[in-house]
Structures are given as structure tokens and as C-alpha cells.
Amino acid sequence: MLSADELITEISGKSGKNPDEIKKMIKDKQRELSDLVSEEGAAYIVGRELGVELIKDTKRELKVANIVPEMRNVDIVARIASIFEPREFNKNGKKGMVSSIILSDESGTIRLPLWNDEVSLIASNGLKQNDLIEVSGAWAKKDTYRDGVELRLGKRGRIKKLEDGPAPEPDLPHSEDYPVPPKEAKRMDISMLSPGLNAIVKGCLLQVYRKRPFFESCSQCGGRVEEKDGIFTCKEHGQVEPKYNLLLSGVIDDGTGNLRVVFFREQAEKLFGKPVEEVKAEFTEKGQDAFWDGFTGIGKELLVEGRIKSNELTKEMEILCNNVEEVNTREEIKRLLSEVGQ
Ligand SMILES: [Zn+2]
The missing domain is CATH 2.40.50.140 (Nucleic acid-binding proteins)
Known part of the structure; x- marks a missing residue:
């Protein structure tokens, strides 16, 4: 863990505020918390409030099994287990188009439905079964039909086809109905x-x-x-x-x-x-x-x-x-x- 002085330097550098200002904010924060936290602890909170990331964790690998409803900004690398043919639907008299991609990694599978304009992403990215893709900026919602969770691209979501890595494991759970293996604790x-x-x-x-x-x-x-x-x-x-x-x-x-x-x-x-x-x-x-x-x-x-x-x-x-x-x-x-x- 960084010392209080190192933290102050770091926060100052990243937030553009001068060190004395930061020191005062840390003091105020300690007082606010009835002096229950150390100077370092308070510095971490002040840093967070200023949007400065102090605790670095280089690898943030999200796995499919750890995606839960209401998660925002989901970034995940997974393989396409299958792609469903686009189909038209009719909702309240309005026509629409939907297709689904089933994403899979060693922890499980998840459905990513593509709606209307999003359907064209399959062709424009040349996506096919077994491709390794990166989905970024997506969000997760409860899948009410299957009592699970599904991904949504939304306005900020992106799909990128990745250069292929190692060949897919043959025993991947490819069916969405396949039980998800027990969850191992992941750094989160x-x-x-x-x-x-x-x-x-x-x-x-x-x-x-x-x-x-x-x-x-x-x-x-x-x-x-x-x-x-x-x-x-x-x-x-x-x-x-x-x-x-x-x-x-x-x-x-x-x-x-x-x-x-x-x-x-x-x-x-x-x-x-x-x-x-x-x-x-x-x-x-x-x-x-x-x-x-x-x-x-x-x-x-x-x-x-x-x-x-x-x-x-x-x-x-x-x-x-x-x-x-x-x-x-x-x-x-x-x-x-x-x-x-x-
Ligand atoms: Zn007893």
C-alpha cells in the first residue's frame, strides 16, 4: 500500500488539484468519519471521490458466469457458440428484427440478442460460429424467459472480432440450457x-x-x-x-x-x-x-x-x-x- 504522501502526490497529479488542497480534503474526510480511518484510508476515499484510480488491478477479466443483471459497461471476450438466424417479429403493430448470439467461455454461456439495426453487425463484422469476439460497453439484464441473464448492446455497446487465439475447447458448454459450472471466486x-x-x-x-x-x-x-x-x-x-x-x-x-x-x-x-x-x-x-x-x-x-x-x-x-x-x-x-x- 502506498504511503499517505505518495497517495497525495498521485491524487494531485491525476486530479490537477494542488497537494495542500488534497491534504485538507483528507483531513476533512477523516473528521467526517469521526477519525475512524487512517490518513491513507481517507486518501483512498478522497481519490475515489475525485475519480482518481489508486488501486490498480491490471487484469479485469470478466467471465460469463459472473455477469449479473443490472451490470453496466460489461466488457467481455468470449467465443460465439452459435448464431441464430434473424427473424422478424411484430410487437404492438410494429415490425422488428431480432437475432441472437450465444457467447461462451469456460465459465458458461450467455445470450446476446441483437435488435433491429444491431442485426446487421453480424454481417458487417463477418461473424460466424467459433469466432472470438470482444463485446464492450454492453449491459446485462434479467432474462425473464429463461430465469437467467442476458447481454444487451444498447447505444454504447460494441462488438469487435478478435484475431483468433487457441482453438476452442471441445467440451465447452455450448447449449444455453447447459448448467453453468460451479462458480469459482474471481477477482472483482x-x-x-x-x-x-x-x-x-x-x-x-x-x-x-x-x-x-x-x-x-x-x-x-x-x-x-x-x-x-x-x-x-x-x-x-x-x-x-x-x-x-x-x-x-x-x-x-x-x-x-x-x-x-x-x-x-x-x-x-x-x-x-x-x-x-x-x-x-x-x-x-x-x-x-x-x-x-x-x-x-x-x-x-x-x-x-x-x-x-x-x-x-x-x-x-x-x-x-x-x-x-x-x-x-x-x-x-x-x-x-x-x-x-x-
Ligand atoms: Zn448445541
Whole structure:
């Protein structure tokens, strides 16, 4: 992660505002967030608000299986599994033309209907089955007939035929009815997430909720326990000794948006840097404020893998983390270099 000074230089250079102005904006932002974020964290938010991209991710390869309804500016490279003959239709007395392309990659297939004038793109680009194409600036909508999702070009969408790469895998799921294989978590921007996805998000931990960092569960089944007068009861197992588990929730930001994140047990332990017994003892001894003042995770850059869901109360999206890693800058640089073939 860049230092605050490096971030200020970067934001200043890319936004055209002078560094003092940026520094003031960062201070204001920290104050606005009740000083819960580090200078670096606030710099990331200010950068994002100014439209400056600070967290670079060279490869943003969207796969078919990760396209979800309402996604905008969809850019995807996929192979044409089939092209349907154009047909005329009649809607409310108006004649129209429609054709569909079925796009396919290793993750699944998706339909791209072409409407009216768009139909001519097939001939003008010389598109045929098995061609590798790039669709850019498209958008996705719910496919109400098939209970899935389909792509639409819209006004800004483009289709480009690409020089052919490797031959298509023979076992590609070519039929749109073919079940989509299980989704592997893919590195994604926060702005592209939607509930139900498994995703890996790289972002900066901006904030944590300064609540009790642990909760009790049944020592026999791990399930929920109810507390009354210091006695814990499990629905299954009656009165039990509670087991203590770590819980940490906060907000991460990757420059495209921010997302509530919840870490349980081992994942929270990685961020606290100590097991639940020690966290519990420290919290009890120091009290809530002093405990969280001593938390060192704010401003760290994290790779968070997990399931995206919609919070039952707030309806906002959150990621339930099943693996978190601190971004190791050296490893990350190595990875990026190997991707560009160095
Ligand atoms: Zn139990």
C-alpha cells in the first residue's frame, strides 16, 4: 500500500488539484468519519471521490458466469457458440428484427440478442460460429424467459472480432440450457458485485465497527446460544458452556466502491493477530474504546474472498469472508510482472 504522501502526490497529479488542497480534503474526510480511518484510508476515499484510480488491478477479466443483471459497461471476450438466424417479429403493430448470439467461455454461456439495426453487425463484422469476439460497453439484464441473464448492446455497446487465439475447447458448454459450472471466486471490483457471487475483492480496510469483538456459541454444535443471567442455552443441547468466537466487521474500499465485510473466527484472528482468548481478555481489561484504539488493521490492504449477500436488516451488500490475506506488495508485483510476461 502506498504511503499517505505518495497517495497525495498521485491524487494531485491525476486530479490537477494542488497537494495542500488534497491534504485538507483528507483531513476533512477523516473528521467526517469521526477519525475512524487512517490518513491513507481517507486518501483512498478522497481519490475515489475525485475519480482518481489508486488501486490498480491490471487484469479485469470478466467471465460469463459472473455477469449479473443490472451490470453496466460489461466488457467481455468470449467465443460465439452459435448464431441464430434473424427473424422478424411484430410487437404492438410494429415490425422488428431480432437475432441472437450465444457467447461462451469456460465459465458458461450467455445470450446476446441483437435488435433491429444491431442485426446487421453480424454481417458487417463477418461473424460466424467459433469466432472470438470482444463485446464492450454492453449491459446485462434479467432474462425473464429463461430465469437467467442476458447481454444487451444498447447505444454504447460494441462488438469487435478478435484475431483468433487457441482453438476452442471441445467440451465447452455450448447449449444455453447447459448448467453453468460451479462458480469459482474471481477477482472483482466492488462496483461489479451482486448478491450470490463468490468473489475476491482487493481493498483497503477503511473502518471497523467498534463493537464487542466476539460472540458465544454452543460448545457442542457450534450453533446459536441464548444468554440469560449468565447461563447459556442451546436449543439442541440445553444448558452449555459457551464457546467464544471472534467477530470483526468493517468496511473495505477498492476505489470503485465500498463494501461491508464480516470476518469470523480464524479470519478475524488473522486481523487481530491473536486468538479469541487474548482478544477477549484484552477487551474485558481495556474496555471498548481503548481496545479499538489499539487495533492496527485500519488502512491495511486486504484480499478478501467470500460470498456476497444482502444484509437482512439494511439490505446493503456485504461479503462474508472465508479467507483473508494481507496484500504482500512484493508478491503482488511479482504476480503482475508474470502476467505481462516478464
Ligand atoms: Zn448445541
